[in-house]
Amino acid sequence: MEHTTAVNPWVALAYLIAGVCFILALRGLSSPATSQRGNRMGMIGMAIAVVTTLVTHVPVNRMGLVLTGPEGEVLTAGSFVASIDTLAVVEILAAILVGAVIGIVTARRIAMTAMPQLVAAFHSLVGLAAVLVACAAFLNPVAFGIADVVTPLIGPPFATIHPVSRIEMILGVAIGAITFSGSVIAFLKLNGNMGGKPILLPQRHAINLGVALAIVWFAFGFWMSQSPFDFWMVTILSFAIGFLLIVPIGGADMPVVVSMLNSYSGWAAAAMGFTLHNSAMIITGALVGSSGAILSYIMCRAMNRSFLSVIAGGFGASAEPGGAAAASDRPWKRGSAEDAAFLMQQAEQVIIVPGYGMAVAQAQHVLREMGDKLKEHGVRVKYAIHPVAGRMPGHMNVLLAEANVPYDEVFELEDINSEFAQTDVAFVIGANDVTNPAAKTDKSSPIYGMPVLDVERAKTVLFIKRSMGGVGYAGVDNDVFYRDNTMMLLADAKKMVEEIVKNLD
Amino acid sequence: MDFISILSIFVLACFVGYYVVWSVTPALHTPLMAVTNAISSVIIVGALIAAAASGAGAAGGTSKWLGLLAVVLASVNIFGGFAVTQRMLAMYRKKAPAGAQK
Numbered sequence: 001m002e003h004t005t006a007v008n009p010w011v012a013l014a015y016l017i018a019g020v021c022f023i024l025a026l027r028g029l030s031s032p033a034t035s036q037r038g039n040r041m042g043m044i045g046m047a048i049a050v051v052t053t054l055v056t057h058v059p060v061n062r063m064g065l066v067l068t069g070p071e072g073e074v075l076t077a078g079s080f081v082a083s084i085d086t087l088a089v090v091e092i093l094a095a096i097l098v099g100a101v102i103g104i105v106t107a108r109r110i111a112m113t114a115m116p117q118l119v120a121a122f123h124s125l126v127g128l129a130a131v132l133v134a135c136a137a138f139l140n141p142v143a144f145g146i147a148d149v150v151t152p153l154i155g156p157p158f159a160t161i162h163p164v165s166r167i168e169m170i171l172g173v174a175i176g177a178i179t180f181s182g183s184v185i186a187f188l189k190l191n192g193n194m195g196g197k198p199i200l201l202p203q204r205h206a207i208n209l210g211v212a213l214a215i216v217w218f219a220f221g222f223w224m225s226q227s228p229f230d231f232w233m234v235t236i237l238s239f240a241i242g243f244l245l246i247v248p249i250g251g252a253d254m255p256v257v258v259s260m261l262n263s264y265s266g267w268a269a270a271a272m273g274f275t276l277h278n279s280a281m282i283i284t285g286a287l288v289g290s291s292g293a294i295l296s297y298i299m300c301r302a303m304n305r306s307f308l309s310v311i312a313g314g315f316g317a318s319a320e321p322g323g324a325a326a327a328s329d330r331p332w333k334r335g336s337a338e339d340a341a342f343l344m345q346q347a348e349q350v351i352i353v354p355g356y357g358m359a360v361a362q363a364q365h366v367l368r369e370m371g372d373k374l375k376e377h378g379v380r381v382k383y384a385i386h387p388v389a390g391r392m393p394g395h396m397n398v399l400l401a402e403a404n405v406p407y408d409e410v411f412e413l414e415d416i417n418s419e420f421a422q423t424d425v426a427f428v429i430g431a432n433d434v435t436n437p438a439a440k441t442d443k444s445s446p447i448y449g450m451p452v453l454d455v456e457r458a459k460t461v462l463f464i465k466r467s468m469g470g471v472g473y474a475g476v477d478n479d480v481f482y483r484d485n486t487m488m489l490l491a492d493a494k495k496m497v498e499e500i501v502k503n504l505d
Numbered sequence: 506m507d508f509i510s511i512l513s514i515f516v517l518a519c520f521v522g523y524y525v526v527w528s529v530t531p532a533l534h535t536p537l538m539a540v541t542n543a544i545s546s547v548i549i550v551g552a553l554i555a556a557a558a559s560g561a562g563a564a565g566g567t568s569k570w571l572g573l574l575a576v577v578l579a580s581v582n583i584f585g586g587f588a589v590t591q592r593m594l595a596m597y598r599k600k601a602p603a604g605a606q607k
Contacts, residue, residue: 012506015550022544023521029529029537032597039536039590042544046583053550057557088569092556095573099580106581107588115535115593122542122586125578129548132575136555140568143558144551164508262538269545270515276554277506279514281547286518288541291526295534387531394534398593401532406600412531 012279014052019283021045026287032407049280050096059088112402113359116258116391117190123261124183127242130176130268131235134169137275138231141165146275161226165275170219170231172271174238179264181242186257189246190391198250205312211241245311251391252356252433255299256310258392263292295393302387302413304439304449332468335487337499340427340462343487345504347424349380351416353453354396355389357430357464361493364403367429370497371405373504382419383410384453386434417454426458428480430493432465436478445476461486464493536593543586549579 022045028038061083110118138161141147146169147159161169188194201207215237222230249257270285300307344350352371358364371381383405389396400410420426428435431453438445439452455461456479463486480486489496529537555572558565 018547019518022547023518023525025540025544026522026525026529026537029533029540031530032533032594032599035533035536035594035597036591039540039587039594042540042590043587046544046547046587049547049550050553050583053553054557057554059557088557091573092553092576095556095576096580099577099582100584102577103581103583103585104588107585107592110589112593112596115539115589118585118589119535119538119542122539122582125582126542126545126548129546129552129575129578129582132571132578133548133551133555136568136571136575137551139564139571140555140558143565143568144554258538262541265545266541269548272548272551274511274515276551277511278550279506279511281550282511282515283518283521284544284547286515287522287525288545290519290522291537291541294523294526295538298531298534385531392535392538394532394537397532398535398596401593401596401598404596404598407532407597408600410532 008056011052011056014048015278015280016283018045018049018052018280021048022280022284022287026291045280054092059085059092061085112399113362114191115398116254116395117187119392120183120187120190120258120261123258123265124180124187126265127176127179127181127183127261127268130265130272131173131180133272134173134176134275135235137169137272138173138228144276163223166223166226167219168271168274170222170234172268172275173231173235174215174219175264175268175271177235177238178242178245179261179268181239182246182257182264183242183261185243185246186254186261189251190254190258198248200248201244204244204248208241208244211237211244215241248312249310252388253303253310254391255388255393255395256296256303256307259292259295259299260311261292263289263296266290266292299388299393302451304447304451330482332482333484333487335462335489337489337496338503339487340489340496341500341503343460343462344374344379344425344427344500345377347374347379349382349419349423350374350425350427351420351423351455351458352381352383353426353428353431353435353455354383354385354400355429355431355434356391356395357432357466357493359390359395359399359430361430363429363494363497364399364405366494366497366501368400368403368405370501370504371409373501377504381409382416384413384416385410386413386431386451386453389431389434413451413453420454420457423458424460426453426455426461428455428461428463429497430464432478433476435480436476438476438479447476456480456483456485459485462489463487464489464491464496466490466492532597533594536590539586539590539593543583543590546579546582546586549576549583552576552579 021041025038025042028034137144141159141161146165147161149157149159151157218230218233266285266288273281273285374381385396435453435455437456439447439450552572552575556576
């Protein structure tokens, strides 16, 4: 009955080793000091997996031959190896080479501020690759060892895919397709080709539910009958639902979306691993799947919102008018670059709070320059990172690392929040909602309960913002602007910091 | 391998993943996403099998080309993913000892 390709124990062992290498790769990321070694383990694991597959699946020319038994049943797989198919070998190596060149060139050229888009784009590729592999397996199941060839009394022989493999395959194609179309939308939003504002279709929950039920229905049909129609319907509808799910989600919720798609790309790989009985793929899929799920959880917790409410979308679309109206009529203080430079020079400790605005303005390098200047004046400089600052988990950390800020000056929210009370200057650059004290006090605020950085506890808050009109993503006014100890620095983040640096000499 | 042994590997790997990922420092969450991206392209194994299979008939031929296309996509991801992770990780450095910093 079991018709899988003969499993050579050495081959299985090689895939297992590859899987272990991937575990070690993630393990290495527990500290920056071991992380590069971890990444190399990942490369080794991948090399083992790829070489093993290449060696065990050399393309060959087969001579057709069907040996039938006395009752017409097929005794052998129907062909034997005649020679190595050199053309196919060249094609495969060329395909790898083309991919390698594109990948490496992209990785070298990409700006660090564009990392969220790049990751979304890479996710879409994994999703599409999963769909293609599932389709290939569906069209040629015998090659994947997941089907029995049945020769009926009348008509040509045909392959019946094992029922378990059908489920695994349809799962793989569905998750892959959702990953692909969802990531494409996420990419377009992050890259600015599509507005960051949530796009709300009428009746979207009903539509999504309908499409999801249809997918389940056709998947069930495929399991029962192996019908091509059901297979393609699942594929098409999954592409559609990936699109529908991500379109209504706003820009600042992208950290959750990107993590979620990361998770999906893992589950897609795991489903294909089940189909192919390949331990490397299953281990990787499980690792990546749980990694993405944990990251989504961390991001949701950092916003005090449930995963479902983020996925339901629409946050920040309706709250805007109220917040903006209240903004104009309260007194606030405006500062200049000279004031800021003077205040920080006198300070003992300055905590810098970067947000997405810093990434947009590309201000990280000049910010580090400012930090260096301050250190020359004997000021202690620290950086405070909110988990959802930026557009993906760890976004701010990468940008600061790019600007050569040592990672031991960069702190997470829970490690530094108690220090604001003993800090002379909190310097907020391009962040807003993550500093809003309303999250602690105002039960009616949409961000109530979200952990925030207590910048208002510092002696002075310097708040860089482009203008007083706009509100943060959540559409709520920030009380910090109007406090006695706050000085608003209204300008483009990069220009303002450059000015401050000039004034620090 | 029968279904239950595969499922065992999967379930245990989920637990390993859970504990390993929680131990990743938040500062490295972006490289984590990039590297998980690269390793999930191990799906190239399936793509290589499809591309190497001798395609009998039209379906087999299509299957082979789909496989080759998947090989290209997955290898963009593998090489790009590891390279960009390497590039990011190389940027993380500790505070230089006093005086050494320029």
